[in-house]
Structure formats: structure tokens, C-alpha cells
Amino acid sequence: MEDGRGERERLTLVARKPCFGLPTSCPKCLPVYIYLKFSKIPFSLEFNLIRPDSDQLPFVESGDYVAYNNEKGGTIQKLKEDGIVDLDSEASGIPEWVSMKAMVESWLAEAVMYELWVGSDHKSADKIYYSDLPWPIGKILYFKQVHSVKQLLGITSDNAERREEEIYGRAAQAYGALSSWLGEQSFFFENRPTSLDAAFLGHVLFTLHALPETSVLRSKLLSHANLVNYAENLKMEYVDANSSSSSVPQTDPSSSASRRGSKPKSKPKREKTEEEKKFRRRAKYFLATQLVAVLVFLSLLGGSNDADVELGDSDDGLDYE
Numbered sequence: 161m162e163d164g165r166g167e168r169e170r171l172t173l174v175a176r177k178p179c180f181g182l183p184t185s186c187p188k189c190l191p192v193y194i195y196l197k198f199s200k201i202p203f204s205l206e207f208n209l210i211r212p213d214s215d216q217l218p219f220v221e222s223g224d225y226v227a228y229n230n231e232k233g234g235t236i237q238k239l240k241e242d243g244i245v246d247l248d249s250e251a252s253g254i255p256e257w258v259s260m261k262a263m264v265e266s267w268l269a270e271a272v273m274y275e276l277w278v279g280s281d282h283k284s285a286d287k288i289y290y291s292d293l294p295w296p297i298g299k300i301l302y303f304k305q306v307h308s309v310k311q312l313l314g315i316t317s318d319n320a321e322r323r324e325e326e327i328y329g330r331a332a333q334a335y336g337a338l339s340s341w342l343g344e345q346s347f348f349f350e351n352r353p354t355s356l357d358a359a360f361l362g363h364v365l366f367t368l369h370a371l372p373e374t375s376v377l378r379s380k381l382l383s384h385a386n387l388v389n390y391a392e393n394l395k396m397e398y399v400d401a402n403s404s405s406s407s408v409p410q411t412d413p414s415s416s417a418s419r420r421g422s423k424p425k426s427k428p429k430r431e432k433t434e435e436e437k438k439f440r441r442r443a444k445y446f447l448a449t450q451l452v453a454v455l456v457f458l459s460l461l462g463g464s465n466d467a468d469v470e471l472g473d474s475d476d477g478l479d480y481e
Contacts, residue, residue, distance in 0.1 A: 169223040171196065171203035171244075176217060176288060178207070180369040183399060185288045187272050187370075189218040191355075191362030192235045196220070197398040198353035199245040212289040213301060220244070236355050251349040251356070260341060260348065261356045263334040268363050270313060271331035275367075275377050277309040279324065284370050332380050339384040346393065357394070364391035365399070 173196060175189035183205065184190055196203050208217055215230040220239060227238035240246040251257045276285050282302060289305075290298030310316075315323045338360065342348055348356050364387060371378050382388060 171201060171220055171222045172206055173203055173218060173220050174206045174208055176207065176212060177209060177292070179287055180284075182365060182369055184218070185366070185370055186218070187269075187276070187362065187366045188229060188234075190366055191358045192218045192220070192229075194361050194394075194398060195236050195239075195247070195355055195358035196245070198247060198358055201245055209292045212293070213305070236358065240355075247352075247354045247358075248356075251354045254349070256341065257349055257354070257356060260338060261359065263337065264356065264359045264363060267327075267330040267334045268360075271327050271377050272363060272366060272371075273309055274313060274324070274327050275371055275375055277306050278313075278315065279377075280372055280375060284372065288370070328376055328380065331377055335380055335384050335387065339387050342386060342390060344386060346390070361391055361394050364388070365395060 173189075173193060175184040175193060176186035177184065179185040182190060183193055184207070193205065203220075208214065211217075216228045218235055219226055219228040220235055221227075222244075225242070225244075227235050227242065227244070229235045231238050233241070240248060285302060285305070286298065290302055293301070313323060313327070338348075345351060347353050348360070364381065367375070367378050367381050368388070368391065
């Protein structure tokens with residue numbers, strides 16, 4: 161991360177695109193963005209539009225250094241372990257802090273996953289992940305993700321109602337515990353931000369802004385006024401405030417070398433044309449590989465009655481507009 165002069169290159173966060181009035185609308189990317197804002201380390205924000213289903217997103221890079229989401233512990237944990245930015249050095253040994261963070265990253269994360277892919281219509285997920293892809297590709301990828309989420313959450317046609325009650329019940333318990341511990345404080349630990357605040361603030365902002373008004377999870381959150389006030393205050397200070405971060409659309413999360421040295425301000429017109437050609441080539445390659453993946457996925461599902469039922473159940477009200 162340091163060059164020959166001992167200077168660290170600027171951090172760059174590559175995330176999914178913004179919408180719903182959020183700097184990035186992805187529930188996994190938003191906490192990383194907030195964590196970096198809490199750290200007050202200057203960083204640039206770039207968006208990936210070509211591979212919305214990549215498990216590498218979000219990731220942070222600086223020079224030859226990259227911290228991917230699919231590495232052990234995720235992007236924030238990787239940044240902490242590598243000494244890039246650690247806001248938890250004093251809080252991580254406190255049992256209450258650890259248990260609260262575990263609830264946010266398990267119970268509340270599962271509740272958001274359920275709402276986004278199973279418990280509501282397709283519109284939020286489509287806008288965040290697939291609206292920049294051709295309609296057939298986006299629709300099939302959505303069905304694939306719904307099927308994967310149901311498997312991950314252990315949801316079948318026989319236990320769907322019970323699992324829904326469990327997911328929402330745990331979310332309600334988590335909100336109650338977090339509300340009691342937070343009280344009227346500005347942060348969860350000694351009046352300063354930690355990764356717990358980043359994870360929970362990202363969750364609250366996503367739930368309030370990206371989920372529909374009919375969301376069950378949203379209604380449970382709104383019953384805790386101090387949690388809503390906490391999020392609104394921090395949003396004004398860290399998210400809405402003007403920053404020096406720049407936003408540049410990107411193509412492939414694995415092509416970090418192509419991003420470095422290609423900032424848009426001083427790039428000649430001919431270079432822009434080459435970048436556009438490279439973008440189109442990668443887009444065509446991505447769509448071709450996704451088509452092959454979809455065909456393989458559908459062929460594997462063809463012999464499974466259970467999978468057909470799950471896919472059919474997920475199609476209620478999912479016609480794209």
C-alpha cells in the first residue's frame with residue numbers, strides 16, 4: 161500500500177450503484193461505505209455495473225492492495241486485520257458489544273435477506289442488482305437468487321410460515337436489545353463509532369429507504385424511535401454531508417489494474433473511446449457467461465420437482481414493468 165516515497169495511495173471503495181437516496185443501495189456495500197466515513201480516511205467511491213451478482217463486492221483497494229468481501233470475515237474485517245483502519249480495537253473485547261454485533265450480522269442480516277428476496281415484491285432487488293442488465297438475464301438471475309436464498313435460510317413449502325415467524329421474531333428481539341443498550345447515546349460504545357455502528361446504521365438506512373412501505377421489518381424498526389433518531393442523526397453527519405469521494409462507474413471487479421491510472425479528469429478523448437470498447441467487450445463476455453450459467457441452472461432444476469415448486473412459488477407478482 162505504500163510506494164517508494166512511503167506514501168499510501170488513496171483508498172477506493174468499489175460498490176453497487178446508488179439509488180433510494182443512498183450512496184450505495186446494496187445492504188452489504190453500505191456498511192463498508194459508512195465504516196470508511198467513520199474513519200475519516202479520504203476515499204473514492206466507484207460503482208460496478210457489469211457484475212451485480214459478484215460476491216467480491218464490495219471491495220476496497222489501494223495500489224496493489226485489495227480487500228474483497230468474499231475473503232474471510234468480509235471487507236471490514238480484512239481492513240482491520242491488515243492494519244488499514246480499525247475502529248474496534250478497544251470495543252472488540254466487550255461481551256455486550258460482541259453479542260450486539262453478532263445479532264446485527266446474523267439475525268438482522270437474515271431478515272433483510274428474507275425481505276429483499278422472499279418477503280416482498282421484486283422491485284427493490286431489481287433496482288439494486290439487475291436494472292442495468294438485459295431484461296431476460298435480470299429476471300433469470302433474480303429467480304436464481306430467490307432459490308439460493310430459500311436454500312440458505314432453510315425455507316421450503318412446508319415450513320415457510322414457521323421460518324417467517326422465526327426470522328421476524330429474531331429481528332424484533334434484536335431491535336429491542338439494541339434499543340435498550342443504545343438509549344439516547346450517539347453511538348453504541350463510548351460515544352465513538354465502531355464497526356457495530358457501521359453495520360447497524362447500514363441496516364437501518366437500507367430498511368427505511370430501500371424496502372417498501374409495506375415491509376414487516378420496516379414496521380418493526382419504526383416502533384423504536386431512538387433507533388430511527390440515531391440513524392437519522394448519523395445519516396446527516398456522515399452520509400448526507402459533502403465529501404471528497406468521487407463516483408465513477410466501473411466494469412469488472414477483478415480488473416483493479418485497469419482502474420488505476422485511468423482517472424476521468426485528465427484522460428484524453430481517444431482513451432475514453434478505448435475504455436468504452438473494453439467495457440462493451442467485457443459486457444458481452446459477462447452476458448454470455450451468465451446465459452451459460454442460466455442454462456446449466458435450469459437444466460439442473462429440470463429434474464427436481466422440489467426446485468420447480470420453489471421457483472414457481474417465487475414468481476408471484478414478479479412480472480417486470
